[in-house]
Amino acid sequence: MVQLVFSFIDQVEKKKPSYVRTVKPNKFVSHGSWGHGKFVKSSDLEQSGPLEDDCSTVRCDIIVIREPRTAATTVPGASFVMVPPPDSSQHFGALLLGGKGADVRFLVADEAFAAHRCVLAARSPVFDALLFGPMKEGTATGNCIRIDGMVPQVFQSLLHFIYTDSLPEMEEQDKEASATMAQHLLEAADRYGMERLKLICEDILCRYIDVSTVATSLVLAEQHRCQGLKEACFEFLKSPKTLDEAMATDGFQHLAKSSPALFELMSKITGR
Structure with a gap:
């Protein structure tokens, strides 16, 4: 650190x-x-x-910033050796970038991605079923598996997390792009049963709630069972002024049409 x-x-x-x-x-x-x-x-x-x-x-x-050491660890010779932090994520990241030993290919839109079956199966129960379970028909080595309903950049970020357990770095100033990527990754995480990634994206979206995004976040929370994100949206809408501004947006009007039950529940909670 x-x-x-x-x-x-x-x-x-x-x-x-x-x-x-x-x-x-x-x-x-x-x-x-x-x-x-x-x-x-x-x-x-x-x-x-x-x-x-x-x-x-x-x-x-x-x-x-180093890890704190307790006074009790006075083992002779211990001060001469500094064990580095785990670096397996770097090695797996290099494995993904290099493509060495890749045995499965995915086609997302018009872009192809090479990966390793065992890594994907270990990280996602859906990939496990797709590559080794009853769903594995048509996924033999050499075939290209088509992924529909996802853009290449999101699938690339999904693979990055699978191999490194971290999200790709983004410019801190570009909050809108970060929020948009978090929305798409949350959907992908739910699709492939990756609960930790889903919670990470949910946490990011909780910090990016504003008048223009609260309606989209509510719909996303309802569709993908994100209770924390839903509560954060309700908390944001507690202010009558904020609620009026949000209800005037196109996103909120779409929410009323696409999810009337959620809109009714939100109205009861906010007292409107």
């Missing part, structure tokens, strides 16, 4: 920091980028004083 602290140094001699920005602790990875899309306004920078030789200094402190 690594935490980064960025600060603008306006007095280099005194090393006095200002405009400090901190990145929350996260697992360090060798790819991707760490930083801030917006660090300091130009106006604030100009007001901080004249720049020496038209230069400025940015300081970056890297804080490595």
Whole structure:
């Protein structure tokens, strides 16, 4: 776990920091980028004083957060060995990317994906039945299994989670894209019986509820039995002002037509 602290140094001699920005602790990875899309306004920078030789200094402190150790672990020689964290997810991720030993292929829209039967079956009861159970007809090695009702990017993210137990990285600033991907992945997780992925997506959607998405989230929660997401939507709609704004959206009108029972239940809970 690594935490980064960025600060603008306006007095280099005194090393006095200002405009400090901190990145929350996260697992360090060798790819991707760490930083801030917006660090300091130009106006604030100009007001901080004249720049020496038209230069400025940015300081970056890297804080490595290690697992706490108890005083009782005083085994002779233990301090000379540092056991790294598990790296099986990296190895399985490389296996997916490299395609070595892949024995099954999927066709999603017009894009093909290679995978490993044993990995898919171990992670999903639906894939287990599809590849090794009564549903396995037509899935012999060399055949391509067609996946309908899903876009390639979602299936790729689904495979990434199956192999690495994590979601692909996305830009933190693109909340709309993250919410949309979470919606599609939740549907895929429910389709393939992957409960942990379903709960992860449900948690993401709970944090992205707003006036424009609450109706869609309610329908999704009802269709896929997501009680936590449903309760989060009801909590969001408790405010009369928020409820009025949400009911004026096209999504809410569609909710009334597509799921009248849910709309009636929501009306009772909110008192409208």
